[in-house]
Amino acid sequence: MLIKQEIMKKIVVIGGGNMGFTYAEGIYNAKIANIEIIDKSDDRVAEINGMNKMKASTTYDALNDADIIFLAVKPQIAPLVFGDIKPIVNKDQLFVSVMAGMTIETIQQGLDIDKVIRCMPNLPASIQLGMTTYVGSKEVAKENLDLVGSILKSTGKAFEVKTEDMIDNTTGISGSGSAYIFYFMNAMAEAAEDIGFNPKEAKTLVSQTFEGAIELYKQNDISLEEWMNRVASKGGTTREALNSFDADNVHQHIKGGVNACIRRAKELGAK
Numbered sequence: 001m002l003i004k005q006e007i008m009k010k011i012v013v014i015g016g017g018n019m020g021f022t023y024a025e026g027i028y029n030a031k032i033a034n035i036e037i038i039d040k041s042d043d044r045v046a047e048i049n050g051m052n053k054m055k056a057s058t059t060y061d062a063l064n065d066a067d068i069i070f071l072a073v074k075p076q077i078a079p080l081v082f083g084d085i086k087p088i089v090n091k092d093q094l095f096v097s098v099m100a101g102m103t104i105e106t107i108q109q110g111l112d113i114d115k116v117i118r119c120m121p122n123l124p125a126s127i128q129l130g131m132t133t134y135v136g137s138k139e140v141a142k143e144n145l146d147l148v149g150s151i152l153k154s155t156g157k158a159f160e161v162k163t164e165d166m167i168d169n170t171t172g173i174s175g176s177g178s179a180y181i182f183y184f185m186n187a188m189a190e191a192a193e194d195i196g197f198n199p200k201e202a203k204t205l206v207s208q209t210f211e212g213a214i215e216l217y218k219q220n221d222i223s224l225e226e227w228m229n230r231v232a233s234k235g236g237t238t239r240e241a242l243n244s245f246d247a248d249n250v251h252q253h254i255k256g257g258v259n260a261c262i263r264r265a266k267e268l269g270a271k
């Protein structure tokens, strides 16, 4: 059965935390479908219902007539949730998982269902600047894959990848990548404070520098190396900083960090 947008009744998100709520809100704001949230915490459910936007509950009743079910609980909680909902869900329903490291096969077996789309989002999805990649099991029709793609785009950018391996690879770049940027920013902000700027000034200096560089990169078809050369003239100040990074192999260390992250994502997936 294809789930067409015009006949879609309901999307249910299990887990009303950071990611689950972000997607629920994106779907709600885009008016794509009816949306309900299931969370096991009474307080969280009361908080969501108090916003007077989306309906939330602690019971799994909403799953009965759901067309698409988002799985947004922590991976270690998933076996418990699978045990609870397996008797309720059916093979016509489409499952979308944002759980890091949990394979499509594990979800299919855990729930005795077929149609699964696995995604790798990142934290800026909460401000519509997210980056998500996704891949579907072979049972997911192209139309449904495209439909979920458009839902994911309500939180930023999203594109399909061909294999689950590329989902783990995404973790190393965009999934965990925000933390690498914060790491670099943290070092620059600390350096700014060390040389006499106050924390507010350091935050402005660092964030505006990142924002400006990113916009230049996005708005022009110029390589990153060329951009570096445009800032760094021979014998000048910037070249001195870049030479110091190169002498310390910073470029290689960053790539090493990306690869360490991907190795860990694959390790967790294999467990």
Ligand SMILES: NC(=O)c1ccc[n+]([C@@H]2O[C@H](COP(=O)([O-])OP(=O)(O)OC[C@H]3O[C@@H](n4cnc5c(N)ncnc54)[C@H](OP(=O)(O)O)[C@@H]3O)[C@@H](O)[C@H]2O)c1
Pocket (backbone or CB within 6 Å): 014, 015, 016, 017, 018, 019, 020, 038, 039, 040, 041, 044, 072, 073, 074, 075, 077, 080, 081, 098, 099, 100, 101, 120, 121, 122, 123, 175
């Ligand atoms: N945050 C990120 O940047 C990020 C990035 C990529 C992928 N992800 C993935 O997104 C998933 C969710 O992460 P998160 O950061 O959103 O976690 P989170 O904020 O802890 O949200 C999970 C929510 O699920 C609730 N929950 C726990 N057991 C439940 C149950 N049996 N039924 C319904 N709800 C239940 C939790 O309630 P309690 O708090 O009361 O336990 C919590 O509100 C994870 O699998 C993670 O791998 C997150």
